Amino acid sequence: MYKYFISLIISLLIINFSSAKTKKNFIPNASQQTVNECLTCHFDNEDGNGEPAHLFKKDIHFNKGITCAGCHGGDPTKDDMDEAMDKNKGYIGVPSKAERYKVCIKCHSDSKKMKSFGSNIPTDQFEKLKGSIHFTKSINASTPIADCITCHSVHNIASVKDPRSTVYPTKIPKLCKSCHSNASFMKQYNPSLSIDQYEKYRTSVHGKQNAKGDINVAECASCHGNHDILSVKNSKSPVYPSNVPQLCSTCHSDKNLMDKYKLPHDQYENYKNSVHGNALFVKQDLSAPACNDCHGNHGAVPPGLESITNVCGTCHAFNAELFAKSPHKKAFDKLNYPECITCHSNHKILHATDQLLGVGKDSKCIQCHKNNTNDKGYLIAGEMKSLFDSLKIADSVSTELLKDASLKGMDISEAEYSIKQIKQILIQARTITHLADIKEFKDKLDEGFVITNKTKQAALDAIDEYYFRRYGLGIATIIITFLVIVLYLKTKKFEKKK
Amino acid sequence: MKESITKKIFNALNERFQLDNLISFLKHKSVPKYRNTIWYYFGGISLLLFIVQVTTGILLIMYYKGSEDLAYESIKFINTKVSFGWLIRSIHSWSANLMILAIFIHMFSVYFLKAFRKPRELTWYTGVILLFLSMGFGFSGYLLPWDELAFFATKVGTDIAGQLPLVGDFLLKLLRGGEDVTGATLSRFFGLHVALLPGIFVVFLTMHLIVIQRQGMSEPEEWKNKKESEKETIPFFPNFAVHDLLIWLIVINILAILATFFPWELGPKADAFASAPVGIKPEWYFLFMFQTLKYIPAKVWFIEGELLGIFTFGLAGLLWVLVPFWDSKTPKGKKNKIINYVGIFVISFIIIFTIIGYLLD
Numbered sequence: 001m002y003k004y005f006i007s008l009i010i011s012l013l014i015i016n017f018s019s020a021k022t023k024k025n026f027i028p029n030a031s032q033q034t035v036n037e038c039l040t041c042h043f044d045n046e047d048g049n050g051e052p053a054h055l056f057k058k059d060i061h062f063n064k065g066i067t068c069a070g071c072h073g074g075d076p077t078k079d080d081m082d083e084a085m086d087k088n089k090g091y092i093g094v095p096s097k098a099e100r101y102k103v104c105i106k107c108h109s110d111s112k113k114m115k116s117f118g119s120n121i122p123t124d125q126f127e128k129l130k131g132s133i134h135f136t137k138s139i140n141a142s143t144p145i146a147d148c149i150t151c152h153s154v155h156n157i158a159s160v161k162d163p164r165s166t167v168y169p170t171k172i173p174k175l176c177k178s179c180h181s182n183a184s185f186m187k188q189y190n191p192s193l194s195i196d197q198y199e200k201y202r203t204s205v206h207g208k209q210n211a212k213g214d215i216n217v218a219e220c221a222s223c224h225g226n227h228d229i230l231s232v233k234n235s236k237s238p239v240y241p242s243n244v245p246q247l248c249s250t251c252h253s254d255k256n257l258m259d260k261y262k263l264p265h266d267q268y269e270n271y272k273n274s275v276h277g278n279a280l281f282v283k284q285d286l287s288a289p290a291c292n293d294c295h296g297n298h299g300a301v302p303p304g305l306e307s308i309t310n311v312c313g314t315c316h317a318f319n320a321e322l323f324a325k326s327p328h329k330k331a332f333d334k335l336n337y338p339e340c341i342t343c344h345s346n347h348k349i350l351h352a353t354d355q356l357l358g359v360g361k362d363s364k365c366i367q368c369h370k371n372n373t374n375d376k377g378y379l380i381a382g383e384m385k386s387l388f389d390s391l392k393i394a395d396s397v398s399t400e401l402l403k404d405a406s407l408k409g410m411d412i413s414e415a416e417y418s419i420k421q422i423k424q425i426l427i428q429a430r431t432i433t434h435l436a437d438i439k440e441f442k443d444k445l446d447e448g449f450v451i452t453n454k455t456k457q458a459a460l461d462a463i464d465e466y467y468f469r470r471y472g473l474g475i476a477t478i479i480i481t482f483l484v485i486v487l488y489l490k491t492k493k494f495e496k497k498k
Numbered sequence: 499m500k501e502s503i504t505k506k507i508f509n510a511l512n513e514r515f516q517l518d519n520l521i522s523f524l525k526h527k528s529v530p531k532y533r534n535t536i537w538y539y540f541g542g543i544s545l546l547l548f549i550v551q552v553t554t555g556i557l558l559i560m561y562y563k564g565s566e567d568l569a570y571e572s573i574k575f576i577n578t579k580v581s582f583g584w585l586i587r588s589i590h591s592w593s594a595n596l597m598i599l600a601i602f603i604h605m606f607s608v609y610f611l612k613a614f615r616k617p618r619e620l621t622w623y624t625g626v627i628l629l630f631l632s633m634g635f636g637f638s639g640y641l642l643p644w645d646e647l648a649f650f651a652t653k654v655g656t657d658i659a660g661q662l663p664l665v666g667d668f669l670l671k672l673l674r675g676g677e678d679v680t681g682a683t684l685s686r687f688f689g690l691h692v693a694l695l696p697g698i699f700v701v702f703l704t705m706h707l708i709v710i711q712r713q714g715m716s717e718p719e720e721w722k723n724k725k726e727s728e729k730e731t732i733p734f735f736p737n738f739a740v741h742d743l744l745i746w747l748i749v750i751n752i753l754a755i756l757a758t759f760f761p762w763e764l765g766p767k768a769d770a771f772a773s774a775p776v777g778i779k780p781e782w783y784f785l786f787m788f789q790t791l792k793y794i795p796a797k798v799w800f801i802e803g804e805l806l807g808i809f810t811f812g813l814a815g816l817l818w819v820l821v822p823f824w825d826s827k828t829p830k831g832k833k834n835k836i837i838n839y840v841g842i843f844v845i846s847f848i849i850i851f852t853i854i855g856y857l858l859d
Contacts, residue, residue, distance in 0.1 A: 409761060411578050469585075473758045480751045487744040494737045 035077045038068040055155035064117045071103045101147040128228035169215040176220045200299035244290035270348035312340045322434040358385025380438050394452035395422040401459035408466040415458035524735035529715045531730045537607035542742045547597035554590035564688035566681030569644035570767040588757035601629045613716035616829045619822040624706040626819045631699045638691040649768030650778045653679045786851035
C-alpha cells in the first residue's frame with residue numbers, strides 16, 4: 001500500500017512539471033492573441049487596408065500569434081504609448097534596411113522556435129541567402145541587394161503556397177521583374193545583364209502557361225533557385241551551362257508531369273548520349289549547346305520548322321548557309337520537313353558518319369531518293385559517296401607509302417606535311433554535301449586528289465631513291481673491292497720484285 | 499724507239515721541276531716492317547679523313563646558311579633537295595667522327611711505340627694540338643645544323659667553359675657572343691668551323707708533315723742496337739704508298755656504307771624556349787669528361803666539384819702533351835713501364851666512362 005502511495009505522488013509530480021513546462025513555452029495563436037495593444041491604436045489611426053496594422057491582420061505571423069513586438073520590440077500589453085514603445089523593453093521601431101533581415105532570422109534560423117509555431121519550413125534560408133548573389137553584391141558594402149522583405153514583403157506575408165503570397169509561383173515573374181527589368185537599378189550591379197528577361201519569359205511556353213495560372217511550369221525560381229541564387233558564371237549555379245540539361249530534366253523527364261502536357265519525356269536521355277551531350281558532359285566543352293542554346297532560356301519555345309536551320313546555324317554557320325542555297329531547302333520547305341533534323345535528328349544527334357551520304361543502307365539520302373533512273377538525286381548521292389571513298393582510299397595509299405618510305409629512313413617530311421591537308425579537305429567536303437552540288441563537291445575533292453597524287457609520287461620517289469642508294473653503294477663497293485684487289489696484287493708484285 | 503706519251507710528259511715536267519729529286523727522296527724513304535707496322539697507317543687514314551672533311555665541307559658551304567633562321571632549313575634542303583646532298587652531309591658527319599677516332603688511335607699507337615721520344619718531340623706536340631683542334635672542329639660543327647640536341651649540347655658545353663675561375667665568364671661570352679646560345683653563337687661557331695680552325699689546323703698539319711718527312715718514320719725501340727742490314731723495311735714509295743691507298747679505299751667504302759645505312763639524323767629545330775630534351779649528351783669524344791664531371795661531388799673540400807674536374811682534366815691533358823719532356827728513361831734506351839701503365843689507364847678510363855655515359859644515363 002505504501003508503495004502504491006509513493007508511485008501516485010511521483011506520477012502527480014511528473015504531470016505537474018510537464019504541465020508547467022508546456023505553459024512556459026506556449027506561444028499563443030491568433031485567436032489567443034488578445035493582448036496586442038499596438039493594433040488598438042495603429043488600426044484606428046490608419047486610413048485603410050494598405051496600412052501596416054490592417055495588412056498585419058492577414059499576415060501569417062499574426063495568425064501564428066506573433067505580435068508587433070515580435071519584430072519591433074516593446075511591450076504590446078501596455079496601452080500607454082510610452083510604456084509600449086519603451087526602448088528599455090527592446091523597442092527598436094522600424095528596423096534599418098541593413099539589419100532588418102536579422103529580425104526575420106531570429107526565428108527563421110532557429111528550428112526550435114519554428115517548430116514551436118508548428119512550422120516545418122527549413123531554417124537554412126539565411127545561410128543560403130548569405131552566399132547568394134543578392135546578398136553578397138552591394139554597392140555600399142553593408143546593405144544586401146535583396147533581403148527577406150524585398151521578396152516576401154512585410155506585414156502581409158503569406159505562405160508560399162498561398163496565392164496571396166508575393167512568392168507564389170504565378171507572382172514570382174513580376175516580383176523578379178520589379179528589379180530585373182529596371183535598367184537604372186540593374187546598371188548599378190551588372191551593367192551587362194539584359195533587362196528583357198520578363199518580356200521574353202512572357203513569350204515562352206512557360207511564361208504563357210504561368211500567366212494562365214499554371215503553377216507547374218517553370219518560373220524564375222524554378223531554374224535560378226530562390227534563397228541561394230548564384231551568378232550564371234558560377235559552376236554551382238543550376239543555370240551554369242553544364243548544369244542546364246539536368247535542370248530542365250527535373251520537369252521534362254518527369255513522365256507524369258509531361259503526360260499532362262502531352263509532351264515526350266526522353267529528351268534528356270537522348271541528349272545525354274548525343275554528340276552535343278558528350279561534348280558538354282564528357283569533354284566539359286562549355287561551348288557545346290545545352291537545352292537553352294537551341295530552345296532559348298527565358299523565351300524557351302520549341303524551334304519552329306523555319307527556325308531550325310537558324311538554330312543549328314548559330315554554331316554550324318557554314319552548313320546552314322550551304323543548306324539554304326541547296327535544292328533541298330526548297331524541297332524540304334514544300335514537304336514541311338524540319339530541315340537539319342530530317343537527317344540528323346534533334347536531341348539524339350549522333351556523330352555524323354560518312355555512311356549518312358550515298359545510297360548504302362545507313363544512308364539518309366535514300367530516305368527520299370529511290371533507286372530509279374529518273375531520280376537524279378539518287379545517282380548524285382551515289383557518285384558523291386564514291387568520290388569521297390576514293391579520296392579516302394587514295395589518302396590511305398599515300399599515307400602507307402609515306403610510312404614505308406619513312407621506315408626506310410628517307411626524309412619525306414614535306415609530303416607528310418602535305419598529306420595532313422587531306423583531313424581538312426575531307427572535313428570541307430563533308431560540309432559541302434549540305435549544298436548537294438556535285439560540281440562543288442568534286443572541285444573540293446579534286447584538290448585532295450592532287451595532293452594524294454603528289455604525295456604518292458613523293459613516297460614512290462623516296463622508295464626508289466632508297467633502292468638507288470643501296471644499288472649505288474653496291475656498285476661502288478664492287479668497284480672499290482676490285483681496286484683493292486688490284487692494289488693488293490700490285491703490292492704482292494712489288495714484294496716479289498724485291 | 500719512240501718515247502711513250504707518259505714518258506714525254508714526265509720528262510717535260512722533270513725538266514722544269516726536277517722531279518728526279520723527289521722520286522729519289524721517296525725511293526729512299528722507308529717504313530720499318532715488323533709486328534706493329536699496321537699502326538703506321540693511322541696517320542695516313544687521319545690525313546685522308548681530313549681531306550674528305552675539307553672536300554665535303556666545301557660542298558656543304560655552297561648550300562649551308564649560317565644564320566639562326568636559315569641554318570636548319572638549309573640542312574633540310576641539302577638533305578632532301580640537293581642531288582647527293584644527303585650523301586655529302588652524312589659523309590661529312592661520319593668522317594668527322596672517324597677522323598677523331600683515327601687520330602686517337604694514331605696518338606695512342608705513337609704513345610705506346612714511344613715514337614714521341616727525341617728527336618720527334620715536335621711531331622708529338624703538333625700531333626696532340628691537331629687532336630685538340632679536331633675536337634674543336636667537332637664541337638663547333640655540332641651546333642651548325644641548329645637542331646634541338648645540338649642547341650642544348652652547346653649550351654651545356656659552353657656552360658662548363660663558363661665555370662672556369664677568372665676567365666670563365668669572359669670565355670662563355672666570347673664563345674656564345676652573349677649571355678645565351680643564340681644566332682650570334684651560331685655565327686661564331688660557323689666562322690670558327692670554316693675559317694679560323696681550318697687556318698690554324700693547316701699550319702700545324704704542315705708542320706707535322708714536314709717534320710715527319712725530314713726525320714723519317716720512327717723505328718721501334720728494340721732496333722736501336724740492330725745493324726742496318728738486320729732492319730727489315732719496306733720502301734715508302736711505291737710499296738707503303740700502295741698499301742696506304744688500299745686502306746684509304748677501304749675507309750672510303752666504310753664511309754659510304756655508314757652514310758647509306760645510317761644517314762646522319764637531323765632532330766627538331768632548336769627552340770630556345772623549349773625545355774631541354776632528356777639525356778643530353780655531348781659527342782662521344784667529350785663524353786668521358788662529361789660523365790666524370792657528373793660523378794664529382796658538388797664540393798670537394800673547399801673547391802667546387804666541377805671546377806676541380808676541369809682543372810684535373812686540364813692538368814692531365816698538359817702532362818699528356820708534355821710526355822716527351824717528363825719521360826727521361828726512353829730516350830736513354832731504358833724501358834719505362836710507367837709510360838705503358840699511364841697509357842693503359844688513360845685508354846681504360848676513356849673507354850669505361852664513354853660506355854657508362856652511353857649505357858647508364
